Amino acid sequence: MQKISVVRIFMTLALILTSLNLVAKDAENVEKEGKDGLKTEIKEFIDHHLLDSHDFTLFSDKETGKHFGFPLPVILWDGGLKVFSSSKFHHGETVAEVDGEYYKLYHSKIYKTDAEGTIEYDDEHHAINAKPLDFSITKNVVSIFLIGLLMFFMFRGLAKSYKKNNGIPTGAGRFLEPLVLFVRDEIAIPNIGENKYRRYMSFLLTVFFFIWFLNLLGMTPLAVNVTGNIAVTFALALITFLITNFTANKNYWGHIFWMPGVPTFMKIVLAPIELLGVFIKPFSLMIRLYANMTAGHVVLMSIVGLMFIFKSWIGSPLSFGLAFALSILELLVAALQAYIFTMLAALYFGMANEEAHH
Amino acid sequence: MDKLINDFSFGLFFWQILLFVGLLLLLRKFAWKPILDSVNNREEGIKNALESAEAARKEMQNLQADNERILNEARAERDGMLKEARQLKENMISEAKAEAQTEADKIVAQAQATIENEKKAAIADLKSQVAGLSVDIAEKVVRQELADKDKQLALVESMLGDVTLN
Numbered sequence: 001m002q003k004i005s006v007v008r009i010f011m012t013l014a015l016i017l018t019s020l021n022l023v024a025k026d027a028e029n030v031e032k033e034g035k036d037g038l039k040t041e042i043k044e045f046i047d048h049h050l051l052d053s054h055d056f057t058l059f060s061d062k063e064t065g066k067h068f069g070f071p072l073p074v075i076l077w078d079g080g081l082k083v084f085s086s087s088k089f090h091h092g093e094t095v096a097e098v099d100g101e102y103y104k105l106y107h108s109k110i111y112k113t114d115a116e117g118t119i120e121y122d123d124e125h126h127a128i129n130a131k132p133l134d135f136s137i138t139k140n141v142v143s144i145f146l147i148g149l150l151m152f153f154m155f156r157g158l159a160k161s162y163k164k165n166n167g168i169p170t171g172a173g174r175f176l177e178p179l180v181l182f183v184r185d186e187i188a189i190p191n192i193g194e195n196k197y198r199r200y201m202s203f204l205l206t207v208f209f210f211i212w213f214l215n216l217l218g219m220t221p222l223a224v225n226v227t228g229n230i231a232v233t234f235a236l237a238l239i240t241f242l243i244t245n246f247t248a249n250k251n252y253w254g255h256i257f258w259m260p261g262v263p264t265f266m267k268i269v270l271a272p273i274e275l276l277g278v279f280i281k282p283f284s285l286m287i288r289l290y291a292n293m294t295a296g297h298v299v300l301m302s303i304v305g306l307m308f309i310f311k312s313w314i315g316s317p318l319s320f321g322l323a324f325a326l327s328i329l330e331l332l333v334a335a336l337q338a339y340i341f342t343m344l345a346a347l348y349f350g351m352a353n354e355e356a357h358h
Numbered sequence: 359m360d361k362l363i364n365d366f367s368f369g370l371f372f373w374q375i376l377l378f379v380g381l382l383l384l385l386r387k388f389a390w391k392p393i394l395d396s397v398n399n400r401e402e403g404i405k406n407a408l409e410s411a412e413a414a415r416k417e418m419q420n421l422q423a424d425n426e427r428i429l430n431e432a433r434a435e436r437d438g439m440l441k442e443a444r445q446l447k448e449n450m451i452s453e454a455k456a457e458a459q460t461e462a463d464k465i466v467a468q469a470q471a472t473i474e475n476e477k478k479a480a481i482a483d484l485k486s487q488v489a490g491l492s493v494d495i496a497e498k499v500v501r502q503e504l505a506d507k508d509k510q511l512a513l514v515e516s517m518l519g520d521v522t523l524n
Contacts, residue, residue, distance in 0.1 A: 052370055075369075109367075126364075134369040141373040148381040155389035162396035167403070180393055201394060202386035210378065231367045235374040290362075 042305035046298060050225050051108040053139040054086040058222070067091055072142060076103070076110065078132035086136070103132070110134050140232065143224045147213045151206075183208050183342065191346035196353045200346065203243060207236060208342040215293060215334030219327065223301075227337070228293030230286070237286035240345045245278065248352035260356075281348055285341060292337050296330045 057069035071087035078101060088096035092105040095117035104113045111119060111129035119127050158173040158180075169177045183205050188197040214226045226232055254260060256274040259267050303326060306319035504510050 051365065052367055134367065135372060136369055137373070138367075138370060140370055141377070144374060144377050148377055151381065152384055152389070155385055155393065159389045159392035159396070162392065167396055167400040177393075177397070181397065184394070184397075198394075202382060202390045205390050206378070206382045206385050210381070229367075229370060230362050230365055231371040232374045234366070235371050235378060239375070239378065 038309060042302075042308065046301045046305070048108065049223060049301060050228065050294060050297060052229060053108055054089065054105060054110070054136055055091070056139050056142060057091075060091075072139065073137045074110070075135040075137065076132045077135060078112065082132075104129075110136075139224055140226045140229055143214065143217055143222075143226050144232070147210065147217060147226075151209055151213065155209075179209075180205060187339070187343050187346045191343065191350040192353060193350060197346075199247070200243070200349045203239070204342050204346055207240075207345060208338050211236070211289065211341055212335055212338035215337060216331070218293065218297065219330055219334060223297070225293065225297050227289055228297055230290050233286040233290040236289070236341070237282040240285060240348065241279075241282035244282070244345075244348045244352045247349065249355075251354055251356045252352045254356075281344075285344055289337055289341055292333060296333055300326050300330060 054074060055067075055069055055071045057067050059069075060067040071085045074082075074084050074086050074088075074096075076082040076098075080099075082098050082101070084096065084098050086105075088094075088098075089103075089105040095113060095115065096103045096105075097115075102113050102115055102117070103110050104117045104119065105111075106119055106127055106129075109127075109131065111127055111131055113119065113129055119129055122128050154172065154176060157171070158169055158176050161170045161173045162168070164170070184197070184201065187208070188201055188204055192200055211227055214224075214232075218225055218227065256278065257271050259270045259274065262270065300323060303319050303323040307316040307323070310316045310319060
């Protein structure tokens with residue numbers, strides 16, 4: 001009974017608000033121009049958010065041009081090591097002068113420039129200024145470091161609690177242990193096998209919690225998009241690739257270069273395909289994680305942006321509800337992507353260790 | 359794809375590799391190894407405990423079976439002993455009975471033999487007395503009869519008559 005009455009109240013409210021909205025429609029036409037501006041602003045904001053950043057901006061005020069956050073160290077290699085604070089860039093508004101060289105932050109990238117900060121473009125409006133090697137401690141690097149620190153203390157705590165409490169975890173360990181066991185019993189052992197899973201456990205556990213925690217960090221209002229950055233996923237995929245191929249046994253290479261059980265002609269045809277597969281597997285890992293996390297961020301932020309575009313009593317709560325539902329979905333995706341990455345990595349390790357059974 | 363390559367930040371890649379591998383090595387030494395070892399130990403311990411509990415249960419069962427067997431044996435032994443004793447008793451009784459019987463039979467037989475002998479002796483004695491008496495009587499009768507001559511002749515006559523009749 002109560003539920004129905006609540007729904008009824010909502011519907012009545014919605015009706016009232018719609019009529020109000022119709023009245024406001026004329027005024028909206030005037031605002032149309034401003035709305036287009038808002039749309040580009042939101043798009044730029046999302047684009048900017050997806051990228052790495054040289055300073056840790058918590059939020060910024062567009063009207064006063066003020067940014068709240070803290071600068072991060074910039075480390076450049078440009079004929080010598082150059083270290084300075086990212087506050088020198090003033091969020092890309094000014095040129096930073098270091099040891100007689102001029103640098104400018106443009107679309108989250110550092111370009112070498114002159115004293116006036118001229119940026120030259122090619123036909124497709126891409127900057128063609130020289131780029132120094134950038135080893136800056138960016139927002140993503142800080143996030144990775146913090147998550148690493150968090151993981152270290154969490155799992156160090158779990159490891160210590162075993163010793164203290166006679167083999168039974170205490171506190172947060174009670175939550176973490178089933179997850180560790182999940183990785184072992186549901187991911188490592190079924191895919192790699194009882195005998196050989198042990199030497200891969202460190203990597204699988206680290207990568208699982210690393211991706212999961214960073215995905216979750218991306219769901220916080222800080223919204224750092226680490227796992228949706230191609231450099232990060234590339235690094236993870238590369239490590240997976242190296243581990244797979246350096247621990248592979250004879251049987252694995254035999255299946256790639258000289259597939260047993262097929263005619264010789266097919267062996268020759270299959271070899272390049274199988275060899276390609278060796279690279280495609282980690283490549284798919286890289287793209288999957290990157291695309292899923294980036295897409296999640298884009299959709300979520302677009303729906304949040306919709307609230308500001310609608311600016312109505314129906315549209316905004318609706319997009320809020322949608323954003324809320326999507327956030328819950330993204331929480332699932334955060335865990336799911338970590339699971340899939342770990343699971344596939346384990347699968348590849350298992351393939352590399354398969355014994356001949358023909 | 360172009361955008362992907364354009365967005366690729368070598369610096370971030372460098373830091374990611376460095377931090378991740380560092381984290382991996384640190385966690386392996388300080389977290390994963392002790393955690394997995396502890397979990398394995400615990401699981402091993404649980405398995406062992408279960409196994410030893412099972413073994414103890416079996417031991418208990420064996421012990422109980424043993425007890426039962428020993429008890430049964432003791433019972434059987436007791437029964438055997440009782441039976442033997444009963445047998446012995448019966449044997450003794452029947453032996454005694456048989457002995458007594460033969461003894462009694464012997465005594466009776468002796469008594470009968472004695473009686474028979476006595477009887478025979480008595481009869482013999484009686485016979486000899488009757489014979490003596492008869493001889494005496496016959497002597498007296500004959501003496502009396504033979505005193506008269508006629509009578510002697512008559513007797514001979516009658517006796518001869520009897521002989522012819524035969």
